[in-house]
Amino acid sequence: MLIELKTIEKININKFQRDLIAWFKQEQRDLPWRKDQDPYKVWVSEIMLQQTRVDTVIPYFNRFIEWFPTIESLADADEDKVLKAWEGLGYYSRVRNLQSAVKEVKEKYMGKVPNTPDEIAKLKGVGPYTAGAILSIAYGLPEPAVDGNVMRVLSRILSIWEDIAKPSSRKVFEKAVRELISHEEPSEFNQALMELGALVCTPTSPSCLLCPVRDHCQAFSEGVQNDLPVKTKKNKQRVIELATVVLTDDSGKFLIHKRPDNGLLANLWECPNIEIHHPMQTEREKIADLFMDSHHLDIEIEKAIGQIEHVFSHLVWNIKVYTGKIRTFHQPGNGEWKLASLEEMENYAFPVPYQKVFKMYKEKNERH
DNA sequence: GATACGTGGCA
DNA sequence: TTGCCAAGTAT
Numbered sequence: 001m002l003i004e005l006k007t008i009e010k011i012n013i014n015k016f017q018r019d020l021i022a023w024f025k026q027e028q029r030d031l032p033w034r035k036d037q038d039p040y041k042v043w044v045s046e047i048m049l050q051q052t053r054v055d056t057v058i059p060y061f062n063r064f065i066e067w068f069p070t071i072e073s074l075a076d077a078d079e080d081k082v083l084k085a086w087e088g089l090g091y092y093s094r095v096r097n098l099q100s101a102v103k104e105v106k107e108k109y110m111g112k113v114p115n116t117p118d119e120i121a122k123l124k125g126v127g128p129y130t131a132g133a134i135l136s137i138a139y140g141l142p143e144p145a146v147d148g149n150v151m152r153v154l155s156r157i158l159s160i161w162e163d164i165a166k167p168s169s170r171k172v173f174e175k176a177v178r179e180l181i182s183h184e185e186p187s188e189f190n191q192a193l194m195e196l197g198a199l200v201c202t203p204t205s206p207s208c209l210l211c212p213v214r215d216h217c218q219a220f221s222e223g224v225q226n227d228l229p230v231k232t233k234k235n236k237q238r239v240i241e242l243a244t245v246v247l248t249d250d251s252g253k254f255l256i257h258k259r260p261d262n263g264l265l266a267n268l269w270e271c272p273n274i275e276i277h278h279p280m281q282t283e284r285e286k287i288a289d290l291f292m293d294s295h296h297l298d299i300e301i302e303k304a305i306g307q308i309e310h311v312f313s314h315l316v317w318n319i320k321v322y323t324g325k326i327r328t329f330h331q332p333g334n335g336e337w338k339l340a341s342l343e344e345m346e347n348y349a350f351p352v353p354y355q356k357v358f359k360m361y362k363e364k365n366e367r368h
Numbered sequence: 369g370a371t372a373c374g375t376g377g378c379a
Numbered sequence: 380t381t382g383c384c385a386a387g388t389a390t
Contacts, residue, residue: 049386056376056385090374093389127388147386167369194386203384204379233383235371264373312374352375 005172007158007218008179016216017182017189023212024192027199029054032061037187039113039138040071040102046133047094047125054198060089071113074099075106083267083349092351093266097125115139128170133190142186144177146170149197150190155229156201159218165232239316243287244273244354245324246361247299249339255297255326256348258336264312269338269348271357272297273319282320298327305364310353321357323364 028034031054033045044064048057064085068074074082079099086095101123105113113134114120121131132145144150151164151173158176162169182189200207208220219225247255256269274290276282281290284301291297301324308319331337340348350358 046386051373051385051387052375053377053385088375090376091387093373094387097388125388129387133386145386148384149386191386198386236382266373310374312372314372314374 005158005160005176005179007160008176010218011158011180011216013180016180016213017185019212019216020192020196021182021185021188024188024195028191028195029199032058032065037138039115039134041065042138043113043126043130043134044098046130046137047098048089050094050130051091052089056089060086071102071105071111075103079267080348084347087268087349088352088355092268092349094125096267100124101126113138115141117143128174136186136190140187142178142181142183144174144181145190145194146173146177147194149194149201150177152203152229153193153197153201156206156219156225157213157217159222159224159228161228161230163232164229165234237312237315239318241276242273242317242319243276243282243290243322244271244319244357245287245291245299245301245322246271246305246357247297247324247326249326249329253339253341254345255329256338256340256345257295258338260335265351268351270350270354272299276320284322287322288324298329299324300327306360308353308356308360310356317353319353319357321360323361 033041045057045061048061048064067081067085068077077099079096082095082099083092086092089095104123105111109119114123115135115138117131117135120126120134121128126134129145129147132143135141135143136145148164151169154160154173154176155162155164160172160176162172177190177193180189196211196213200211206225208214208217208225211217211220214220217225219228249255255272257272259265259268259270261267272291272295274294280286284304287301288299291299301322304320304322306321308317308321310317310319329339
């Protein structure tokens with residue numbers, strides 16, 4: 001059951017659209033994915049921008065389009081290379097879903113991104129926001145594209161006190177956008193709402209005095225812009241204790257392991273590691289036994305070189321880092337393992353916590 | 369509906 | 380330093 005939006009009746013929709021879009025045309029940032037409306041590039045940019053800042057995305061987007069300029073090139077690429085292009089961006093299932101969806105577009109839609117809500121929403125990794133963004137920006141269709149910016153901006157303009165942390169709230173805002181959106185310039189309208197949220201109608205201390213639609217804003221007229229949107233907080237992360245070993249063989253190659261193809265950091269590479277359930281387990285002589293038990297790895301621990309804390313959105317890793325030597329190596333049964341030279345390592349994607357591990361290893365080595 | 373899923377920046 | 384956030388989606 002949707003709440004009635006009485007406040008939308010107070011908006012002069014035509015003037016609101018004009019003020020908003022005029023501001024956007026004047027003030028919009030010059031961004032690499034705004035050079036054209038290639039549906040593939042719009043799609044890539046929208047996936048990258050999920051939960052990720054524009055400044056972070058820009059260099060990743062440029063390199064990704066260099067490496068994979070077309071649907072076909074991405075569909076045919078090795079997954080390790082695709083993950084390498086995403087290394088450091090986070091939420092890695094985004095790019096695995098993207099490649100999977102791009103393969104589907106290549107095969108099922110002759111390489112052309114579909115332009116109907118039903119077809120596009122079925123693609124892996126394309127939810128309601130991304131579907132609306134592609135349909136409006138690449139195809140000029142008047143579909144809502146409701147992200148966090150849009151909810152924040154509209155919660156203020158229309159004085160909507162729904163908790164935007166609740167998934168069900170999105171429907172309220174989609175309904176509002178359907179009433180407000182410009183049918184002449186839906187792309188500009190949707191992007192303007194998001195751009196306004198990013199540049200003016202910011203989460204904290206919004207710049208209302210610079211706002212092009214201030215005169216339409218209920219929150220501003222009531223002085224409650226700092227109380228909106230309503231957003232409940234999330235829970236604290238749980239902590240996981242890990243021990244990891246930078247393992248080398250006699251020729252100086254590193255032993256690395258490919259993570260499982262689902263869950264956290266799926267299909268990325270890491271140093272061999274184990275979860276520590278009891279503090280006593282970090283005693284140096286116990287560590288090697290644990291690696292034998294859990295990975296059938298015959299190793300010798302040399303020394304502990306430090307501790308790394310890595311904070312994820314939902315958990316924290318405390319990693320104790322060791323160096324060690326491989327005694328005898330044979331492929332352990334579980335998962336994919338590789339003995340890789342420094343040069344070969346460049347081809348594999350490591351999540352940030354393990355980039356920190358290698359950085360620590362390198363720094364410790366350079367002092368000798 | 370609640371939780372899993374990354375990372376870096378900033379108050 | 381700690382916590383919150385930033386153009387969400389899958390399960």
